[in-house]
Amino acid sequence: MPVPRAGSFLFEALVTGIWYLLRVSELFALNIEDVFQKQVAGRIQVAVMVRSSKTDQEYNGEYVMREWTCTKDPSDSCPAHILWDQVAERQAVLKSSLGTNNVGGAPLFVGEDGSRLTQCQVLEASRAAALHAGEALEFKGHARFGTHSMRVAGALAAFSAGIDENTIRALGRWKSNDAMMRYLRGLPVVKAAVASRAMTQALQIAEGQAPRISNASQN
Helix, strand or coil, X not given: CCCCCCCCCCHHHHHHHHHCCCCHHHHHCXXXXXEEEEEECCEEEEEEEECCCCCCCCCCCEEEEEXXXXXXXXXXXXXXXXXXXXXXXXXXXXXHHHCCCCCCCCECCECCCCCECCHHHHXXXXXXXXXXXXXXXXXXXXXXXXXXXXXXXXXXXXXXXXXXXXHHHHHHCCCCHHHHHHHHCCHHHHHHHCHHHHHHHHHHHHCCCCCCCCHHHHC
16 A cells, blocks of 8 residues: 555554554554653664564564654654654543543544544555555455555565565564565565666666677677
8 A cells, every 4th residue: 555645534543554564453453552662772763562463372462663764853754753743642632631641541543533443444544545646446356455455565665675574574573584475475576676776777887888799790
């Protein structure tokens, strides 16, 4: 799925799902208390606790961390900062309406009626983002966007950025490269496609240096 535009329906939720490579079920299960911020070597990290997932067979929960890509000034292009701002906004709204600071167990992302997001709402927002980007919702009669679309989008962005497979596996919490490749199917092809830029440059450099092959020599 494409990255949604700022201000669109469930923008903060979808960006978080893509950036943290979350399944839909993991996204709408997040509570305010599941998001943490800390500094490591002077850099700010925002982590989410995924309390239940397919890769956590013992149900101990998994921490997924990302660094801010901006300064302390708000930025619509920094997903970790967007998530932390979402936490602050939800805390402020709930403290104002409930008159209590004990709001950690409240849902982090809610729909227009104020209740916890549902899978249908997240999928609806995913499709809306796709339509706005000019993407088709179906391919050969099959829906292109589902419960794993955010994870695929995050992995695709990582592949396109040239990040190595082991790092992407860690980002997506896959247990092995084989498991990741079975899940992502054709995404490594996207990574390989990025090499075309370097190949073009190499061919341009070589052009004029290599001897031209005449028809006679080909025969």
